[in-house]
Amino acid sequence: MIAPADIKKTVKLNILRQDTPDTHPYWQQFEVPCTPSSNVTSLLRSISANPVTAEGAQVAPPAYEASCLEEVCGSCTMLINGKVRQACSTLVRKIQSGHPDEPITIEPLTKFPVIRDLVVDRSRMFENLKRIKAWIPIDSSYNLGPGPKITPEEQQTMYPLSRCMTCGSCLEACPQFTRDNNFLGAQIFSIARYYNMHPNGKTEKDARMEVLMGEGGITDCGNAQNCVKVCPKEIPLTESIGIIGRAATVYSIKKFFSK
Amino acid sequence: MTTAMEGSVGKHPSAPDYSSPPGQLHFWLRRIHSLAGLAFGGFVAFHLTVNATSLSPAVYQQEVNNIHALGPNLGFVEFTFIFLPLLIHVLYGLYITSSGVKWNAVHYNYGGNIRYTLQRVSGLVLLVFLAYHLATLHRWGLGLIYGLTHWSALSSFPWFHMNFAYTSTVDAIKTPYSHNPWFWANILSDGLYFLGVWAAVYHLANGLWTAAIAWGLTITAKAQRRWGNVCVAIGVVVGIIGTIAWLGVTVLGKPGVVPKKNSGTMVLSAPARKVTPGVTPLNLHAYTTGIRARTEKKTLQGA
Numbered sequence: 001m002i003a004p005a006d007i008k009k010t011v012k013l014n015i016l017r018q019d020t021p022d023t024h025p026y027w028q029q030f031e032v033p034c035t036p037s038s039n040v041t042s043l044l045r046s047i048s049a050n051p052v053t054a055e056g057a058q059v060a061p062p063a064y065e066a067s068c069l070e071e072v073c074g075s076c077t078m079l080i081n082g083k084v085r086q087a088c089s090t091l092v093r094k095i096q097s098g099h100p101d102e103p104i105t106i107e108p109l110t111k112f113p114v115i116r117d118l119v120v121d122r123s124r125m126f127e128n129l130k131r132i133k134a135w136i137p138i139d140s141s142y143n144l145g146p147g148p149k150i151t152p153e154e155q156q157t158m159y160p161l162s163r164c165m166t167c168g169s170c171l172e173a174c175p176q177f178t179r180d181n182n183f184l185g186a187q188i189f190s191i192a193r194y195y196n197m198h199p200n201g202k203t204e205k206d207a208r209m210e211v212l213m214g215e216g217g218i219t220d221c222g223n224a225q226n227c228v229k230v231c232p233k234e235i236p237l238t239e240s241i242g243i244i245g246r247a248a249t250v251y252s253i254k255k256f257f258s259k
Numbered sequence: 260m261t262t263a264m265e266g267s268v269g270k271h272p273s274a275p276d277y278s279s280p281p282g283q284l285h286f287w288l289r290r291i292h293s294l295a296g297l298a299f300g301g302f303v304a305f306h307l308t309v310n311a312t313s314l315s316p317a318v319y320q321q322e323v324n325n326i327h328a329l330g331p332n333l334g335f336v337e338f339t340f341i342f343l344p345l346l347i348h349v350l351y352g353l354y355i356t357s358s359g360v361k362w363n364a365v366h367y368n369y370g371g372n373i374r375y376t377l378q379r380v381s382g383l384v385l386l387v388f389l390a391y392h393l394a395t396l397h398r399w400g401l402g403l404i405y406g407l408t409h410w411s412a413l414s415s416f417p418w419f420h421m422n423f424a425y426t427s428t429v430d431a432i433k434t435p436y437s438h439n440p441w442f443w444a445n446i447l448s449d450g451l452y453f454l455g456v457w458a459a460v461y462h463l464a465n466g467l468w469t470a471a472i473a474w475g476l477t478i479t480a481k482a483q484r485r486w487g488n489v490c491v492a493i494g495v496v497v498g499i500i501g502t503i504a505w506l507g508v509t510v511l512g513k514p515g516v517v518p519k520k521n522s523g524t525m526v527l528s529a530p531a532r533k534v535t536p537g538v539t540p541l542n543l544h545a546y547t548t549g550i551r552a553r554t555e556k557k558t559l560q561g562a
Contacts, residue, residue, distance in 0.1 A: 219289035225371030246475020
């Protein structure tokens with residue numbers, strides 16, 4: 001393997017560390033070996049194997065999450081050079097081109113509580129999924145038989161929506177989503193659209209709309225549209241926001257006149 | 260498993276508290292905010308169009324006469340269709356801007372995010388501008404400001420007067436200390452008006468774009484782009500009209516000139532107040548009595 005000229009043998013990493021959820025974060029610099037095919041997860045793994053800072057101090061290895069290593073689980077989502085990305089799919093060569101000497105900054109997500117170092121608590125997203133009943137009711141006292149047909153056209157719309165891996169990138173980049181408020185965010189609007197489209201999921205549509213039109217719901221979207229720009233799965237999130245907005249308009253009129 | 264989950268939706272301790280107001284009050288407030296913005300935006304377009312006629316003082320006076328033909332109903336129309344929507348839009352807009360948002364247009368400098376941030380910044384600029392604009396020009400505005408600063412004693416028209424539409428507008432925008440357009444305070448005042456016009460144009464055009472998404476009219480990225488082009492066109496047209504209006508009453512404005520032809524409908528409706536002799540310019544009371552009567556008399560003689 002021949003390394004391009006601008007790739008150095010080592011790379012500097014500035015990592016924002018935090019020992020416990022309640023202590024103050026602090027920066028630590030590491031210098032680790034780097035190959036042309038290194039990604040940020042492999043650098044973090046190198047640090048774990050030899051947790052010595054650039055100054056030579058032996059420290060506890062930085063805690064981080066990683067699971068699939070192929071950008072389908074979302075667990076390694078973090079801020080790399082200030083922007084939200086998955087560590088596993090971030091090639092050092094790509095983010096370093098032109099600036100091989102500059103350290104790469106690694107920070108935990110800012111919109112979720114830090115548990116330790118780069119590990120954050122993203123259960124708010126799961127709680128929100130439960131609030132909008134992000135499931136398909138299949139339980140009954142008798143066999144319901146095979147599920148209803150979904151046309152290939154519907155499948156083509158639904159499949160990209162189903163790719164959401166609950167990584168939280170859309171929420172991290174959203175100026176309306178903060179740790180202090182209760183905004184649901186693009187993830188929920190898109191998943192709600194997905195379940196509202198499903199022939200069985202449709203039965204819970206009104207219950208979903210009640211939640212989506214409440215506090216933190218669709219009206220709190222400010223249309224900054226960062227979500228769709230940062231989504232690693234290229235889900236048409238702003239389209240979902242428009243769809244939920246339309247559904248809310250229709251539902252509000254329906255409710256006003258007939259409920 | 261599913262039944263258990265469906266039956267009791269447990270809440271994780273770290274999840275935020277949700278307490279939706281009953282009957283989707285939260286939803287309706289935001290949609291009313293949107294409608295109020297549309298109503299006030301319509302007024303702004305109308306207002307700028309009327310003011311653009313100030314290039315011809317006689318036509319401008321005629322337009323003002325037409326508006327004031329509503330007579331006593333004008334106040335009702337103004338309150339219901341202008342001030343009430345404005346008040347709702349401003350109050351809820353401030354709530355939106357302040358309720359725990361985290362602006363990040365520096366880190367995520369996408370076009371949409373910059374527009375989002377500018378929408379909020381232009382709203383705050385407009386708040387300052389409208390406070391100044393209403394206090395110094397509208398008849399409901401606080402004459403107090405003029406009284407306290409004694410500007411009233413120096414100005415021929417401290418604020419807008421329907422019977423001297425052009426002159427009073429130009430005079431009230433200019434500082435009474437000097438009518439020289441290059442006087443620093445006039446540059447400041449004229450500049451604030453220019454900023455106000457374009458902040459309003461941006462806020463209106465971008466508001467139309469986001470309202471279409473909020474109501475669910477535009478959904479796909481393509482449709483949003485298409486409607487975005489229409490919004491830009493609306494903004495350019497209103498912006499040009501607004502700039503003409505701005506030119507007419509600031510840079511090209513001729514202070515102290517009363518239109519020669521007042522088209523016959525000009526009526527002096529101001530009550531003939533008794534002028535207290537010996538009122539000094541420093542007297543706050545001077546504004547409400549002496550100044551108005553004196554200037555009206557003077558301009559009538561001039562015409």
